[in-house]
Amino acid sequence: MSALCEATGADVSQVSYAVGIDTRIGPKFLNASVGFGGSCFQKDILNLVYICECNGLPEVAEYWKQVIKINDYQKNRFVNRVVASMFNTVANKKVAILGFAFKKDTGDTRETPAIDVCKGLLGDKARLSIYDPQVAEDQIQRDLTMKKFDWDHPLHLQPMSPTTVKQVSNVWDAYEATKDAHAVCILTEWDEFKTLDFQRIYDNMQKPAFIFDGRNIVNPAKLREIGFIVYSIGKPLDAWLEDMPAVA
Known part of the structure; x- marks a missing residue:
């Protein structure tokens, strides 16, 4: 939608x-949002797929598979929007990732959409600076090097190489994460992100300064007044973004 x-x-x-x-x-x-995560929702859907297939209902099973696929589509669409908006490449550009947990007030990263978003950006050679108030650095590193099951290709696993993970730094302050960044991606709806000093952030970022809000927690109009180019999930785009290449 x-x-x-x-x-x-x-x-x-x-x-x-x-x-x-x-x-x-x-x-x-x-x-x-940028996509759902957590330990239960996807697992329960996949269990439903299995039950349907075991009971001779392939059409019903395929219907529920699409829920997982559309969630993957949403994460890929977010990554594609970031890359397309930033002149079709994020190679060697610093992207600040605000939030890694699948939802606020938890350190749980199971199936968090941040994993796929970060991997997608790393695939285009971005440099990531990640801040989450409750997720430890070693957990983020494990998540980014974890092999992922590909539903369409059951024998295809997608590991993230240790070399690529060197493009990732973990910090414990949102202002440090965004310093000298070309873009900010908000991936978890932590309350503290709503009250950040965005003028300070803008002053310390590369220009043009982009914000990609995957949780719709910031006020796009106020950020545009500061000077940011803003993309918020499901919101009307900046005129500048509308002129960029189409994103699936």
């Missing part, structure tokens, strides 16, 4: 509000 909103100039927050007015649905779990 966020992809459709961006393509049509709509605001995904307004769509979420309108759908949530129906009390049979409610407003919970309708917020758009």
Whole structure:
């Protein structure tokens, strides 16, 4: 839905509000993001796929597989937006990653979308500076070097080489993470990110300065007043971004 909103100039927050007015649905779990994570949701869906296949329901199993695939699509779309917006390459550019846990108020990184986003950026040779208030450096390093199961290619595993991980630094301060960065990616909705001094961040970043908000926690209008080029999931794009190459 966020992809459709961006393509049509709509605001995904307004769509979420309108759908949530129906009390049979409610407003919970309708917020758009860079993708879902956690230990349960994907595992439970895959269990459902297995049960359907075992009971001779391949069409139903395929339906539920698409939930996993669209989640992967959302993460890939975010990475593609970052790369396309930054002149089609992030090679040797510093990208600050704010948040690595799959949701705020936890240090849990199981199935966090940050893993795939970081791997996608590293694949284009970006230099990452990662800050999360509760995730330890060794956990981030393990997650980025972990082999990932590819649903479409069951025998294909995707490890991240130790050489590539050298492009990653872990810091314990959001201002240090964003210093001299070309872009900021917000991947976890930590409350502290809402109250950061973005003028200070902008002054210490490379120009043009980009913010890619994967959780819709910042005010795009205020950031644009400061001078940032802003992309927020499911929100109308900057005119500058609209002129960039299309992102799937």
